[in-house]
Amino acid sequence: MKSKNYAAALAKKGTILLCSVLLLAACKKDKAADPPVVKPSKLALVVSSPGAPELSFFANGTKVTTSKALNYNTVIDYMDLKPGTGEFSFRKKDATDVLAKINYTAKTGVSYTLLVADKSPKAAVVLVEDDLSAPATDKAKVRFVNLSPETTVLDLYVAGKTEAALSKKAFKEASAFVNVDPAVELKFEIKENGKTDVLATLDKFKVEKGKIYTVWVKGLKDATDATKLGVEVMTNK
Template identity: 25%
Template structure:
């Protein structure tokens, strides 16, 4: 995944987020040389999927995470977060007011995808628990996440002789589990649910055996005046 967090910054962020836990653990030691217990962590990736929202900063427990403005379609690698309740803010760049101000809870050794979604005036956070799966031999795994605020419910399938239905009747802010699909260069069609109306066709989507992918349906079916973020699909590799 694309990284907007330098190694130095990730290490600094991890230290900030884990410092409270580290302090409490080391302060409880009663024998010299005794190693502290491992600090519980979760793994979180972040994605900007709000198609009319400007670039923003991401603050966790009032510490800025991003090393540069986080733009539409930007996403991060999985970052280590201390478990429990974390206070999240999406704010204008270098500003104090918030587009989103919420609290998210993470569990030990779990993986999460956190999406900024919806129109700017209604921007919110969508949290998806990422289930690690191993595709069947010779297959890839794929899930669909519907992030378009004005697109209808959709049916999604690969085409051709190895065509597979991945999902039907998927609405905004809904997502599927991973499903086995054929590998190689695939064509994926996204249709209005229950019809033959093709909303979007993705050609030559390269899928590798043993890999798992997320297909993100994003943008506006009917963009507001001046907005160029049209309905599109983005395929990202999960693992």
């Protein structure tokens, strides 16, 4: 009788152990089946097309809702973007005709800035990859973009310096990021390459250690209204 009970107990324990093993295996299988987490790309927008109407932004034909209206001199901070290939396009608000478009390939975890330029009714789109790696020790990083359609090749100077900080950028061209010294009040100056006349300035700009900035030239060289030549800056990070 004892032998029979002992055998039954062993069988019961064996059944429990087998169930535990099967349950553990099932849990491991479910865990292994979880899809990998894909780090999104990031996309910032800059609208710098003098005289352009309010715009709508589309990714692969689907309208993207932005945090504010896309008017001249608007900057939209980084938004998540699904990695892969596709097409960005811009239309006049509530219209169907495409004003400008560009194909893209977005890499996982990489940030980009999409810039709208040229003088309305023309429009051009420029997509640049953003190197958001940390600046050198005790430095900041700056890059320069020429978004003024009526200018020639331009240089970016820090006031008081004899050599350009970044140089020889034609319309729609962007420099790489370079390290610069922090400053409480920095003055940027824009000059035509090889010339000394200052075309536009940005006064009293604070450059902070560890920050990353994009400086661009906007507007029209001969304008005197809100579309006149000027300098703008965004903080990328």
